[in-house]
Amino acid sequence: MESIMFPSSWCFGGIIGSLRWPELCLSLLTFYLIHHFVTHRNQPLRSWPLLGELPSALANIHRLFDWGIELFSKHGGTIEFHGPILSNMHVVATCDPRNIEHMLKSSFHNFPKGDEFRDIFFDLMGDGILNADLEPWKQQRKMANSLVHSKAFRGFVASNTQHMVRHKLLPVLHRLTRAGSAFDIQDVLLRYTFDNTCTAIFGECMNALSIELDSVPFTKAMDDIMEAIAYRYVLPRRWWKVLRLLKLGKERQMAEGLTAVNDFVARQLEKRKKAKGSSAGVDLLSTYASVSSDEVFLRDAAINFLVAGRDASAATLVWFFWLLSKNPYVKKKILEEQRMILAETQRDCFEIEDLSKMVYLHASICETLRLYPTVPIGQKGVVKEDVLPSGTVVKPGTVILYAIFAVGMMDWVWGKDCLEFKPERWLDDQAGLRHETNGWRFLAFNGGPRTCLGKDMAFVQMKYAAAEIMLNFEIDVVEGHQVSPKPSVIMTMKNGLMVKAKAKPNRCLV
Numbered sequence: 006m007e008s009i010m011f012p013s014s015w016c017f018g019g020i021i022g023s024l025r026w027p028e029l030c031l032s033l034l035t036f037y038l039i040h041h042f043v044t045h046r047n048q049p050l051r052s053w054p055l056l057g058e059l060p061s062a063l064a065n066i067h068r069l070f071d072w073g074i075e076l077f078s079k080h081g082g083t084i085e086f087h088g089p090i091l092s093n094m095h096v097v098a099t100c101d102p103r104n105i106e107h108m109l110k111s112s113f114h115n116f117p118k119g120d121e122f123r124d125i126f127f128d129l130m131g132d133g134i135l136n137a138d139l140e141p142w143k144q145q146r147k148m149a150n151s152l153v154h155s156k157a158f159r160g161f162v163a164s165n166t167q168h169m170v171r172h173k174l175l176p177v178l179h180r181l182t183r184a185g186s187a188f189d190i191q192d193v194l195l196r197y198t199f200d201n202t203c204t205a206i207f208g209e210c211m212n213a214l215s216i217e218l219d220s221v222p223f224t225k226a227m228d229d230i231m232e233a234i235a236y237r238y239v240l241p242r243r244w245w246k247v248l249r250l251l252k253l254g255k256e257r258q259m260a261e262g263l264t265a266v267n268d269f270v271a272r273q274l275e276k277r278k279k280a281k282g283s284s285a286g287v288d289l290l291s292t293y294a295s296v297s298s299d300e301v302f303l304r305d306a307a308i309n310f311l312v313a314g315r316d317a318s319a320a321t322l323v324w325f326f327w328l329l330s331k332n333p334y335v336k337k338k339i340l341e342e343q344r345m346i347l348a349e350t351q352r353d354c355f356e357i358e359d360l361s362k363m364v365y366l367h368a369s370i371c372e373t374l375r376l377y378p379t380v381p382i383g384q385k386g387v388v389k390e391d392v393l394p395s396g397t398v399v400k401p402g403t404v405i406l407y408a409i410f411a412v413g414m415m416d417w418v419w420g421k422d423c424l425e426f427k428p429e430r431w432l433d434d435q436a437g438l439r440h441e442t443n444g445w446r447f448l449a450f451n452g453g454p455r456t457c458l459g460k461d462m463a464f465v466q467m468k469y470a471a472a473e474i475m476l477n478f479e480i481d482v483v484e485g486h487q488v489s490p491k492p493s494v495i496m497t498m499k500n501g502l503m504v505k506a507k508a509k510p511n512r513c514l515v
């Protein structure tokens with residue numbers, strides 16, 4: 006009987022025999038990767054040969070927050086990532102409040118923001134307060150601290166906010182209600198805080214919030230930059246630097262955005278120079294220009310305050326209105342509180358001084374920020390090797406990301422009801438407010454020496470706008486609207502928030 010022989014080029018040994026070494030290695034690697042992919046398909050964090058956890062991170066960047074929460078729930082609060090071989094990338098991500106307190110307070114000096122952070126943000130923020138460490142940060146903090154806590158600046162912010170809400174925000178909303186169709190309230194609120202913050206910084210309103218709601222090239226440029234920065238977080242440093250050099254992909258978007266932002270700030274500085282002597286404003290630029298004429302310093306200061314103050318309050322308000330639509334009981338309690346304040350003051354609408362009486366509204370905004378902290382991620386570098394309270398070893402070169410967005414979603418941090426929207430968490434037995442850091446579990450405004458300097462301003466912006474909108478309009482989220490967070494430096498909603506509004510018969514509309 007004739008024996009059956011496979012032609013040598015068909016059999017496995019034959020294939021191997023016909024391959025050269027590089028082809029053989031590539032084939033084995035491909036086989037291994039496919040096998041690895043198939044066997045680890047359902048794991049949220051896969052480590053790939055040669056590539057580390059980078060493919061997992063890239064595959065999940067569009068759902069960064071959900072992915073992070075899945076990982077932290079599974080791995081107990083602290084995760085380590087390694088980048089591709091030779092990339093020297095070691096990232097520790099944590100939402101463990103013990104680790105966060107250790108970095109932000111107890112060992113503050115061992116955990117500066119670090120070179121990696123500085124590199125990622127330098128193109129936009131230069132040496133400004135958000136991007137500085139050590140002595141340069143200390144000096145800027147002192148200067149910014151005395152500005153934001155000065156009576157003049159606080160008064161300016163208060164009157165500017167009241168004016169903007171009464172004369173711009175409410176009329177724009179009123180026009181939109183008359184048009185009768187659904188609109189994106191996120192767009193409107195982002196314009197409101199942009200104008201509000203620009204006035205605090207430049208002493209001049211940019212009129213993003215006008216009846217026409219024209220597109221604002223500056224805000225588009227900032228959005229593009231922030232999106233590109235989110236990619237820099239995930240890619241190894243050398244990779245995005247090459248892309249920046251070649252102006253490819255998101256780095257091209259970044260370069261175009263930077264040109265627009267720098268031009269905008271340069272124009273504002275130019276105006277300031279021309280107006281020198283004629284203005285004794287209390288806005289940030291006037292105050293800073295009275296002690297320094299260094300244009301780079303002034304540019305960096307202005308951009309840093311813009312980045313810090315532009316979107317976070319608006320984004321919080323958007324999550325707040327969405328949460329109210331899901332929790333009518335909370336809405337009812339805020340409206341009750343409003344009725345009591347108006348009855349007591351015998352007024353039709355609110356003054357800024359009424360904000361301190363709005364305790365339940367304050368608690369509801371804190372609760373919104375617990376679930377959706379609009380600055381979702383903080384970053385730290387390491388000066389000397391240390392062991393975090395969770396037992397994780399960190400060394401110089403390690404990048405630590407503290408996931409503020411995940412802290413509020415962990416049942417081992419906030420209890421079994423952590424996903425519920427309960428402003429009562431923030432109230433004590435006498436219905437007064439509890440201390441807001443809440444034992445290093447509430448980090449929406451950061452903590453320790455680098456606590457947000459704009460917190461008071463943000464609460465004025467948010468509470469006054471929320472109170473007046475709720476007093477004057479019935480806001481309903483459009484049924485079926487898909488809500489999800491946009492993975493970026495500020496956690497806005499990816500698809501905006503489409504609502505329909507009805508004006509209430511009230512007297513605050515001008």
Ligand code: HEM
Nearest residue numbers: 134313314317318321380449450451455457458459462463
């Ligand atoms: C709801 C609104 C806001 C939230 C959630 C928020 C949150 C934060 C967070 C988490 C940080 C730490 C960032 C970091 O270290 O990288 C920060 C820092 C800062 N924020 Fe805010 N912020 C808000 C509004 C504002 C506003 C309106 C301003 C002023 C225009 C402002 C000014 C600053 C400044 C100057 C810093 C830097 C502090 C430092 O590094 O010493 N923030 N903020």
